[in-house]
Amino acid sequence: MSVGLFYFYFKNKEDLLENLYDEITSMILGAIERGASSGDLGSMEKGCNVVVTIFVFFQTRRELAKVMLIEAVGLNPRFEQKRIEGLKKLLIGTEQNLEAFQKSGHINVPDVKVAAMAIHGATYQIIMNWLYEETPVNLTDLAYPLAQVS
């Protein structure tokens, strides 16, 4: 796409990234919410499902993920705020899931907030490492070992 055409379709660089970011965030958020409400599964299975869904999402979108998770970081204050807010939403989503699990007695953690951060951070880290690998392994292969850690 030529430079000029880009500015025909998007207001500016931020605009494109914001659109993409909103889309991605809501997709992942959807996965998290669906994870919590998937009927008769145990908490462990639900949690795993969420992570697997996220991994599957990125698995087929490595270049997009690189842009959104690496290149889009620290771009400018305005977008940075949007990025942080997106991450917060995901964190809250994870937290709500954990709370439900906690209430139903499936898990028992001293601090749901901290647990959500830990799970979120662990997932994020595994994706980041996968993005930096020269010859990336199958991201979804990492879901089971990750689940076993928790």
Next chain:
Amino acid sequence: MSVGLFYFYFKNKEDLLENLYDEITSMILGAIERGASSGDLGSMEKGCNVVVTIFVFFQTRRELAKVMLIEAVGLNPRFEQKRIEGLKKLLIGTEQNLEAFQKSGHINVPDVKVAAMAIHGATYQIIMNWLYEETPVNLTDLAYPLAQVS
């Protein structure tokens, strides 16, 4: 500090960050290594110690941490490589600790690498959240809940 004075003390912007980064990385690396070799403690205690040491380190250096963990991200290709390499070293340190724990039968995880990423990511995430908080809680208060998750 005036523009000129900065360049009197540092070769360029990168120079400052690289110096700081090297220092911080080796400090944290030291904590990780000391964690593994702290005598007669159990693995759990050792692991906790590492995390607590890291948290204590950042607790008293919030502004520095903001610069190194937020503002220094995506600065330029040269420094970005240094940053990634630093993170890799920390990851490897964690991995080596876990391997020792695994061998001594204290823990049992299917993939030490993934476990290291998870712990590293969880720790990183908690620090990041703490950095973004308006009125930060005591970072070290989060160490125990974090330990309980694992």
Next chain:
Amino acid sequence: MSVGLFYFYFKNKEDLLENLYDEITSMILGAIERGASSGDLGSMEKGCNVVVTIFVFFQTRRELAKVMLIEAVGLNPRFEQKRIEGLKKLLIGTEQNLEAFQKSGHINVPDVKVAAMAIHGATYQIIMNWLYEETPVNLTDLAYPLAQVS
């Protein structure tokens, strides 16, 4: 020409000057070499031809000459070296011409190198003076009187 456009066409300031300088130097060098090999002319005529060619070259390029001979001096070490090397080449060209004249018995000077410097310096000086004149005379009109001095 806007700031940005300059860097669209040239890598940097040096790049423009280097390109121009190479071009000009090789043009003048060509004139010097052609001067020596212009068939059945006597040495005096050949020498005159060289100077006239150089003068004609600059006559129609006064502004360019101002940039290259005045503004480009002492710009920066890298370009300065290029400038000096260019001048050396011209000097060597003149020297080779004189050597040929000397061998063929047309001239008789105690030191060809010094003679080359003298001719080169005299020519250079006349061009410089012409560049600094408010209402410049015809540069080529100075070729004959210059030839008579030698």
Next chain:
Amino acid sequence: MSVGLFYFYFKNKEDLLENLYDEITSMILGAIERGASSGDLGSMEKGCNVVVTIFVFFQTRRELAKVMLIEAVGLNPRFEQKRIEGLKKLLIGTEQNLEAFQKSGHINVPDVKVAAMAIHGATYQIIMNWLYEETPVNLTDLAYPLAQVS
């Protein structure tokens, strides 16, 4: 000398250079004038004397010459004007000498101005070459060959 002390003795960088330049110019100008009025010598001898005097002056001041003839070129418009004016004075001095020689029938050139430029340029060039040499020859050794060219 420390930076601060420099600005105690001189108003600014220009000030030092201007003072030096005035001094050098008047010294050389003196040599040129004395050359013309040195009693009962022939024109050739007088001319030679002038050049030799100039050469002797620089011979023992190579570093100073480097500063004034190389580094001081193109420094800034204000000093550049002073530099050009200095060179013009020298040129006029040479011209006056030549005019006297011409009147007394010792030389016969079609254009005294051009002749002055040629001599001035030749002398300048030889000094410049000497300044750029790694292992400089004796500058005064070049006076005789130079004289023979004319």
Next chain:
DNA sequence: GATGAATGAGGCTTCATTCAT
């Protein structure tokens, strides 16, 4: 007189954005 840390205007360059075609 003497020092060298501190200052900031100005230079070179980049890059997101605009505009003429």
Next chain:
DNA sequence: TATGAATGAAGCCTCATTCAT
């Protein structure tokens, strides 16, 4: 729609000069 040359604000850095000691 589509192009890519043109723009200029903003970033990094240098260096002549000043100032506190």
